[in-house]
Amino acid sequence: MHTVPPGSNSPTAGSTISEIMLRHDTGHKDDNTDTFNDGATETDNRSLMTFCKSIPFTCRDVRTMAHHMDSDSATFSMTSSMENAIFREDAGRRFQATNDDYSLPADELEFARLDYQHFGLKARASPTQLYHDKNYLAPIPEALKDDGTGQRKRGLDIGAGTGIWAIEMAQEFPSVDWTALDLIPVQRDGTPDNLHFMQEDASIGIGFPDDYFDCVHARALIAGMRNWPKFIEEVIRVTRPGGLVVFIEPNLPMGLYKSTAEETRAVTPGAYAFADVMARAFTRRGYDINAASKTILSVLKANDLVDRVEQVEASFPCSPWAVEPNWKKSGIMMKFNAISVPETTKVLIMDAMEMPQYQVEALGKAYVEDIEAGHRLVYPIYHNWAWKKGL
Ligand SMILES: C[S@@+](CC[C@H](N)C(=O)[O-])C[C@H]1O[C@@H](n2cnc3c(N)ncnc32)[C@H](O)[C@@H]1O
Numbered sequence: 001m002h003t004v005p006p007g008s009n010s011p012t013a014g015s016t017i018s019e020i021m022l023r024h025d026t027g028h029k030d031d032n033t034d035t036f037n038d039g040a041t042e043t044d045n046r047s048l049m050t051f052c053k054s055i056p057f058t059c060r061d062v063r064t065m066a067h068h069m070d071s072d073s074a075t076f077s078m079t080s081s082m083e084n085a086i087f088r089e090d091a092g093r094r095f096q097a098t099n100d101d102y103s104l105p106a107d108e109l110e111f112a113r114l115d116y117q118h119f120g121l122k123a124r125a126s127p128t129q130l131y132h133d134k135n136y137l138a139p140i141p142e143a144l145k146d147d148g149t150g151q152r153k154r155g156l157d158i159g160a161g162t163g164i165w166a167i168e169m170a171q172e173f174p175s176v177d178w179t180a181l182d183l184i185p186v187q188r189d190g191t192p193d194n195l196h197f198m199q200e201d202a203s204i205g206i207g208f209p210d211d212y213f214d215c216v217h218a219r220a221l222i223a224g225m226r227n228w229p230k231f232i233e234e235v236i237r238v239t240r241p242g243g244l245v246v247f248i249e250p251n252l253p254m255g256l257y258k259s260t261a262e263e264t265r266a267v268t269p270g271a272y273a274f275a276d277v278m279a280r281a282f283t284r285r286g287y288d289i290n291a292a293s294k295t296i297l298s299v300l301k302a303n304d305l306v307d308r309v310e311q312v313e314a315s316f317p318c319s320p321w322a323v324e325p326n327w328k329k330s331g332i333m334m335k336f337n338a339i340s341v342p343e344t345t346k347v348l349i350m351d352a353m354e355m356p357q358y359q360v361e362a363l364g365k366a367y368v369e370d371i372e373a374g375h376r377l378v379y380p381i382y383h384n385w386a387w388k389k390g391l
Helices: 017-024 042-054 062-068 080-086 108-123 140-144 164-172 228-237 261-267 269-284 291-302 325-353 357-372
Strands: 069-071 074-076 087-090 093-096 153-158 176-182 195-199 213-219 239-250 306-313 377-379 381-388
Touching: 080 087, 093 325, 108 164, 108 325, 140 153, 140 213, 140 239, 153 164, 164 176, 164 195, 164 213, 213 228, 228 239, 228 291, 239 291, 261 269, 269 325, 269 357, 291 306, 291 381, 325 357, 325 377
Parallel strands: 153 176, 153 213, 176 195, 213 239
Antiparallel strands: 069 074, 087 093, 239 381, 306 381
């Protein structure tokens, strides 16, 4: 445990989302004249602020929410001892305390980052398929289409975070019964009736019978999953024959678009150094930094219960450096996510690398400067999916 006073020296601790957005989105015009890169204009920044204000930040602080949380229609209050069993504080951030695996924060600032990431991922176009404003690249509609049996289809989102993906999917597929599970009891306003939230540690097991769901989706669990083969096997177990399993994860480290690590180091030394230390911290914590591109794909391919395994790479830009409209829109959203990453991973890096806070913050500052400078930095994201055999 650190000896750091809460919120000390943190670029973001104690700030409101609007303050952070205003501080970081000052606009930047890149000197680079290539047609894929024009940086962010002032209009972009104004539209970003307008967009941000329109996002329904209704995910309640869990401490507040706990006092009037609905569970299976029975209202109950979370006592402080219950709350202490779920959360812990460290270096000014709140973390879940239900397991020792997941090590990113679980507080309002993190929930905001996750929502921006969600909108950025939706906006992003892949090299081969348009992803703009869609919640999936995988053939989820096919898995959920009416099969004429009169039985409602079932979808599961694992590690639902703020629940935003599950809510939007429940709205898009109203005749499907959705479940969103997470380590923490996050719940949002405006949850559709066909969506049920539950609190569960999916790395221990998923509390549903075999062959239960038509589609199981898991996104961004890299900082909480130490045993992908076991987890994937469990996901496949609860998926019905003919159903779809979908995994969406980033690889580490991030780098310059279509460039080698050496090129990233030469052009963006600050981003390179931070990304390198972050990747090493993740590895030390027991996370698989190549799960997205390699492990998930190979585990799915080796499993006799699934076939038609597919992978699509759809990296996202860390700022609005691109001209292509979907990339640019994604970059506008992703910039907030990208500049929040040092703060989000600070405690993880301090612990894993046994590094003092000031050093981690200096690395993070240099990384943010490279993002602010409008370099063509991307986070590599991979979508992996497979169908369970049997129909
Ligand atoms: C980085 S967030 C991603 C949230 C969401 N999937 C998204 O894409 O916006 C990871 C979420 O997974 C949850 N999580 C991590 N490990 C988990 C586990 N073993 N079981 C259930 N949820 C888990 C965390 O609590 C956190 O809310």
